[in-house]
Amino acid sequence: MEFFWYVVLIGILATYLVLDGYDFGAGIIHLFFAKTEKDKKAITNAIGPFWDANEVWLIAAGGILFYAFPTLYAASFSGFYLPLMMILWLLIFRAVGLELRGQIHNSMWEAVWDKAFGIASLLLALFFGMALGNVVRGVNLGMVENGVSTQEPHFFFLPLWNPTLSPVASELGIIDWFNWIIYKTNSSLNTQLKEMIYKMNFVLLALVIVSLSVWHIIEKEPFHNFINNPILFIFPLITFVGLFGLFKVKTFKKDGTGFLFSTLFLVGGFTSTTASIFPVVLPSTNKVNPSLTIYNVANGEYALSVGVYWFAIALALVIGYFIIQYKVFNGKMDDVGYGEH
Structure with missing residues (x-):
């Protein structure tokens, strides 16, 4: 049963990354690229009916963690207490920024909540990248005195892995969102967005290569699981199919195809990462306490x-x-008018 619940947990987290991933990207684009009110409305219309429902998957993941793997829940939530509280507040600010922006038609009011929405989305993408980096690298399990790690007092923010995975997470969010806005709107930006996706893919490819190189430095045998279980190569294959498809984005005739390939890349990358350390779910960096696996943390x-x-x-x-939700809001979302009063 442990393996079943592990698959459920990974599936729910992957679903969350895909669905809320384009929400993160929306905020990042809103912060850096949306210059006109028309562009900003296109962004909010495209995610407005979906963003809060997408966060259900994060709550579900927390519930599964608490129910099926309580020891992992206790270790991760206590060890990462500060960053988790920061993530919680960022989720709140992102939601508040999106919902309150249209309540008062005042340039200063709108500018404040635009920044809240954008900055919170950017930091969320970075923090989730850091979280995944820490899971792969491992943490100093149990070696804590007075609430401070005796060996790594700032382990969440400083690992070598984080400066590479965090930009990957941010750029994936942007690419995912570019593809989503192409899929859900008839924006005049769509042609420009396809060109930007194509160019950003080269940066993404470079970041992936750097991440794999850093992974090889951190982990002595990073491909051990894949060599012993060749069926796991399906996950890296999915990743590279997604990446290859993204390079063909300018040739797609159907607007949703790009989003499909960015989804494949995101899901493939996440599942490849988790498969590389299976059955470990939280490696230990010290020799006193063993790593947490799905078998020693399960209910x-x-x-x-x-x-x-x-x-x-x-x-x-x-x-x-x-x-029901996606049937009701099927097709283009240009005229939804989300958040307008």
């Missing part, structure tokens, strides 16, 4: 078995909701 067998039934009901409800 009891009976609890895991009973939870399957409740999970099936909840999953059916969530999937049903999302099907």
Whole structure:
């Protein structure tokens, strides 16, 4: 049952990264690229009906973590308490910025909430990249005195892995969003966005190469799991199919194709990373405490078995909701007028 719940957790996190990924990208583009009110409305219209529902998957992941892997939940949430609180506040500011912007038609009011929405989205992408970097690199499990790590007092922000994964996460959010706005709007920017995606792919490719190089420095045998279990190569394959497709973005006739390939790249990259350390879910960097695996952090067998039934009901409800939502808001979103009063 441990493996089942692990797959569920990874699936939910991957879904969250895809769906909320374009929300992060929306905020980043809103901050740096949206210069006119028309462009800003195109952005908010494209994510307005979806962004809050997308965050359900993050809550679901936390619930699965608490229920199925309570030891991992305790270790990660206590060890990463400060950054998690920062992420929580950033999620709040992003939501508040998006919702309050259109409440008062005043240039100063709108500018303040535009910045809140954009900066929070950028920092969220960076922080989630850092979080993934720490999971891969490992943390100083148990070696804490008075709430401070005895070996790595600032381990969340400083690892060598983070300066590479964080930009990858940010750029992926931007590319994901570019593809989403192409898919959901008839914006005059669409042709320009395709050109920008094509150029950004070269930067993304360079960042991926650097990340893999750093990974090889941090991990002595980074491809050990893939060599022992060749079926796992399906995940890197998905990643490179997505990347290859993104380089063809200017030739796509259907607007949704680019978003499909950015989704493949994001999901493939995330699952490749988790597969590389499986069954470990949080490596230990010291020799005193062992790494956390899905087997030594899982709940009891009976609890895991009973939870399957409740999970099936909840999953059916969530999937049903999302099907209805995406049917109602199918097609282009230019005339939604989200947040306008």
